[in-house]
Amino acid sequence: MPKRILQGVVTSDKNAQTVTVIVERRFKHPLLKKTVRSSKKYRAHDENNTFKTGDTVRIQECAPKSKTKRWEVVAE
Template identity: 60%
Template structure:
């Protein structure tokens, strides 16, 4: 299986409202859910660091 790393903005449905800005996620294509949403979040690979965590690392 070939893994491709690509950076692009997609409108993906997050049914449990778990994702935050900066999270790295896996998405898959699905039926049209709205005018722009054609993708759904499958799982969260890496959570984004909060501003507090970044400040604590710098100390």
């Protein structure tokens, strides 16, 4: 089964080998028929600390690396 890949923007790179990525999704509200924006933050593993705040990155599901990290950064 293929792993999910999401695209988002790095909001924090303060932790060692970890970046916080905010992923925004848009969907149409079922009743109001209006486009709604919803966002969620993910912690992703960044092996070489190459990505900085403001970078657009792609993240991929992986086996758990720590208590909160379940994603890893795929090369831009």
